[in-house]
Amino acid sequence: MRVSLRDVAAHAGVSVKTVSNVVNDYQHVTPAMRARVQRSIDALGYRPNLAARHLRKGRTGxxxxxxxxxxxxxxxxxxxxxxxxxxxxxxxxxxxxxxxxxxxxxxxxxxxxxxxxxxxxxxxxxxxxxxxxxxxxxxxxxxxxxxxxxxxxxxxxIDNVAAARAAVRHLIGLGRREVAFIGARRGRSEPAQLRVRGWREELTAAGLPSDAGLVAATDGWGHADGEAAMIRLLDSGRRPDAVFAYNDPMAIGAMRALHARGVRVPEDIAVAGFDDVVEGRFAAVSLTSVSPDxxxxxxxxxxxxxxxxxxxxxAPRRVRAGHRLAERESTLGRAGAFGAPGRDT
Amino acid sequence: MRVSLRDVAAHAGVSVKTVSNVVNDYQHVTPAMRARVQRSIDALGYRPNLAARHLRKGRTGxxxxxxxxxxxxxxxxxxxxxxxxxxxxxxxxxxxxxxxxxxxxxxxxxxxxxxxxxxxxxxxxxxxxxxxxxxxxxxxxxxxxxxxxxxxxxxxxIDNVAAARAAVRHLIGLGRREVAFIGARRGRSEPAQLRVRGWREELTAAGLPSDAGLVAATDGWGHADGEAAMIRLLDSGRRPDAVFAYNDPMAIGAMRALHARGVRVPEDIAVAGFDDVVEGRFAAVSLTSVSPDxxxxxxxxxxxxxxxxxxxxxAPRRVRAGHRLAERESTLGRAGAFGAPGRDT
The missing domain is CATH 3.40.50.2300 (Response regulator)
Structure with a gap:
């Protein structure tokens, strides 16, 4: 049978109104009274009727x-x-x-x-x-x-431009000089894509190339799109020594293509992704990735x-959530013994 | 401004009732009338008020x-x-x-x-x-x-017992004789876990071992659980030549552990999973998996x-959805050239 407010009140030896005040989290309840009612709520397994609470405020919840x-x-x-x-x-x-x-x-x-x-x-x-x-x-x-x-x-x-720049800076810091971008959106102007912009800004600041031949545009953002884009890049004659992908599934698709072609990650081509999804941590070569909070x-x-x-x-707000770069084997190599979680910066 | 039923009726030169009949998909409307109203709906960009439609039937949608x-x-x-x-x-x-x-x-x-x-x-x-x-x-x-x-x-x-048996049969057919199971749920009796049951039935039918030493129980069902279970199996002294995992994330976690230990997949240990998630298709060694529909x-x-x-x-129904086994590199090896999608049975 459903436990009611009345049952809780009887158990705690207080009024129904007091229980209601606790349940609805009103301020004018002493901590001691709140604790006493909470003990009865726990003892009886009482559950407030959330739908009714929202409805009283004219909300749906x-x-x-x-x-x-x-x-x-x-x-x-x-x-x-x-x-x-x-x-x-x-x-x-x-x-x-x-x-x-x-x-x-x-x-x-x-x-x-x-x-x-x-x-x-x-x-x-x-x-x-x-x-x-x-x-x-x-x-x-x-x-x-x-x-x-x-x-x-x-x-x-998150600050997408800064995050992309951090990933590219990491690749440049490892000595890479030809950093490709995989996953520019076809038919979308570059300023609308903050990650492409961050990639270009960081390369430009370092005096490194960021020409169109290093950008692989795609229609979608899945594993298969990343794989296909990586193959197109390899077949284009251009040979980047690093790849920064729009997201992790595309980075993982690209690594699959590199593995199949016998290109070593990160020795021949370092790979960094974006999103830090669980899957990247368990790739055969674990994936370096921008990790949004x-x-x-x-x-x-x-x-x-x-x-x-x-x-x-x-007033409307633009709120920035944090990000960090999770550095793993796809850029650092296996120098860290197995199990090392990678440095996080 | 919102387009109304009345606007559509005026555009099509029919009554509001007729438009309503088309929108609500009633049967007593001729195909010609339906097409005529639909053309006006498309021309005006009319959108039926779905919430209202559900509410009329006493539903929330x-x-x-x-x-x-x-x-x-x-x-x-x-x-x-x-x-x-x-x-x-x-x-x-x-x-x-x-x-x-x-x-x-x-x-x-x-x-x-x-x-x-x-x-x-x-x-x-x-x-x-x-x-x-x-x-x-x-x-x-x-x-x-x-x-x-x-x-x-x-x-x-899906028929979980039959699906598990199909995966194990595939492994046995490849000549594997020590097939471990990763992902039995700790504290859960075996009959409640149909995939363990299917694994055991198929091995028993083939006269192969299915003792407790081949079963790795876990608390969770994620990548890390599969990785840890695989490491425990390897360290137990038992050396299976195949692994069947409760799901794909666990199989991928197991492959990560094997890769880190220098154990080759599938040459030393073949791996099969369950669920056929996209991620498995893009693992460095693509994953054989039971694919539920x-x-x-x-x-x-x-x-x-x-x-x-x-x-x-x-009357209550038990409905079986279909399944198939997607055979890929983690059991077949790279014999199929890169890009071959694997046989599906």
Whole structure:
């Protein structure tokens, strides 16, 4: 049988109102009283009716999270971070899968399910700034990811240019002089792609080439795209001594191509990726990668949505989550004995 | 401005009722009329108000999907299949992350958000049959995954015993005689784990050993668990000539351990996994794996939920989705030139 507020009150020897105050986390409860009620809650296994709590505030308790592709482990790990962070605020997450298609992203933004959600977290791929201009304002929107928009919405992201520069600087520091980029998006201007920009800036600053022959554009961002791009680069006659890939799946696809061609990683070509997904740590040659603080991104996104509920309208913020470079065998080699986790800078 | 039914009717020169019939997919509309209205819908960019459509039927248009871990690519790929299949029925998916914890699975099952969802798809890990016995029946529940329950709920799964036997048969057919199993769950009786059972049945039928020394139990099911289990097996003095892992991340973790120890795959030890996640295809040595038909599992799960809405209560069904064995380099070697996709049986 379901344990009620009344049962908890009787067990703790306090009023129902006091239990309600504790459950709803009101401030005017002494720590001692809070502890006493909490002991009864634990003893009886009481669970507050979250849906009812949200409804009393005119909310649904649901945040929508719209991601381009769940098959990419970065987004799966990010989704887990958002779900866990939302749960800590008694929120649940409705997951949307846009496929990175503009039409689907538009649909999500225009609030086609506004009645069911309290807020929306979107990681856009194709969406343009003007698509968001005429958006109804009733549901808070928080943007994630590499694209930058000059729009009055919170945007949570790492500093993609600085992160890309750190990865390229690491490769240059190892003595590499021909650093290719895999995963420039076909049909997308370079300034829109911050990682390409960071790659070029760092090479230019070092007086090293960053010409078009070192850039492999792709249509997609999966393992197979990275593999195919690496093969095209090798067949182009150009022989880079390092590769920086837009993301880890593409870097792993590139390593597969190099392995198949008998090119050694990192002796002949060093490889660095972006996202630090689990898979890269367990590649036969473990992958050096830019590691965004996914937990922070998920947490900041949820907090940004919640900060806009209840009529509060803080000024739009651009929030930077942290990143670091996880250095592993694909650039350092196996000098570190097996099991060495790699230096993290 | 939002395009209305009325706008579409005016554009097509038909009544609002006719447009409504087309939008709601009623049968008594001629193909010619349907095409005429559809042309106006396309021309004006009309979007039906899905939420309103569901509400008229007393539904929310939301199915909850509760999975143990999104970080495991199998579940991420499965989630994408469920989301896509739900979208085809104008349904959206609310994603839950149980962490495989019994308490969280219980919470999900007992319908703590019954007011927001029309149905629940759950892939349980820890849940016991008695936990589901006292469940309120108002929201249809469909179970996924390896665990078998004697309960009146639809259950969508592949034949895990047959699939495991096929993988082990493949290894035996290649001349392997000491086939280890990685990923038996600590503290879980063997009959509850169909893949261990299939492994043992096939070895027994072939007159080969399947003693406890060949089974590596683990607490978790990730890459690191597979790596650690493989190291324990190698250090135990037992030297298997093949390994069958509970899932692909564990198989990839095991391959990483073998690579680090200088053990060749498949020459010294052949490795087979389960789930056929994208990552396995791009390992330095591509992974042989049991490939469940994830698209079918996602589709059948959504269809099972929808079949129980609207007062229809078909008898509970155990639905088998298909599987095949994707044979790749980790068992066949590199005999097939690079790029050969491997035989699929």
């Amino acid at each position: 649901i945040i929508a999270l719209a991601l381009p592709e769940l098959g990419n482990p970065y987004f799966a790990e990010l989704a887990a971070a958002v779900i866990d962070s939302a749960a800590a605020h008694d929120y649940t997450v409705l997951l949307d899968h846009t496929g990175g298609r503009r039409e689907q992203e538009l649909l999500v933004c225009r609030g086609f399910r506004a009645r069911v959600i309290d807020g929306l977290i979107l990681s856009p791929i194709e969406l343009e700034a003007e698509d968001l201009g005429d958006r109804a304002e009733n549901v808070p929107l928080v943007l994630l990811g590499e694209r930058e928009y000059d729009l009055p919405y919170d945007h949570i992201a 996914k937990e922070a991104i998920g947490r900041l996104a949820v907090e940004s949505v919640l900060a806009r509920l209840g009529g509060r309208t803080p | 939301i199915i909850a999907l509760a999975l143990p871990e999104l970080g495991n690519p199998y579940f991420a790929e499965l989630a994408a299949a469920v989301i896509d299949s739900a979208a085809a029925h104008d349904y959206t998916v609310l994603l839950d992350h149980t962490g495989g914890r019994r308490e969280q699975e219980l919470l999900v099952c007992r319908g703590f958000r019954a007011r927001v969802i029309d149905g629940l798809i759950l892939s349980p890990i820890e849940l016991e049959a008695e936990d589901l016995g006292d469940r309120a029946e108002n929201v249809p529940l469909v179970l996924l995954g390896e665990r078998e329950y004697d309960l009146p709920y639809d259950h969508i799964a 994830k698209e079918a599992i996602g589709r059948l799960a959504v269809e099972s939920v929808l079949a129980r809405l609207g007062g229809r209560t078909p």
